[in-house]
Amino acid sequence: MKFALLITAAPFSQQGAATALRFAQAAVKAGHTIERVFFFRDGVHTASELAIAPQDEANVPVLWQQFCREHHIDAIACVSAALKRGIVDARESQRHQRSAANLADGMQIGGLGLLTEAIIDADRVVTFG
DSSP states (O other), X not given: OEEEEEXXXXXXXXXXXXXXXXXXXXXXXXXXXXXXXXXXXXXXXXXXXXXXXXXXXXOHHHHHHXXXXXXXXXXXXXXXXXXXXXXXXXXHHHHTTOSOOOBOTTOEEEOHHHHHHHHHHOSEEEEEO
């Protein structure tokens, strides 16, 4: 089965991003595929290179980034949600005249069209918020 995941929860203030990661890990282990993970609303904080977890907490953004790289999963942060929250790639940083980019390696910035495409291509869409 092909899954698309929509994550709207911030990685450190809610459980949605961590629960979604456990779901994705179990799905891949069971032989399913994750077509795309789309981070939306506060979920885009998962795509920040600058997030640092306290020593006694799991670093959910880093775990997501590693998981997506390891399994070659498309990890997209919604462009409008990311920009509002100060998360930019090199292109958006230059376009908006910012001094640096902070999008984590392996993550991409993209629009809702990529979410729509994932919904069309997947057998199931699961939302975590």
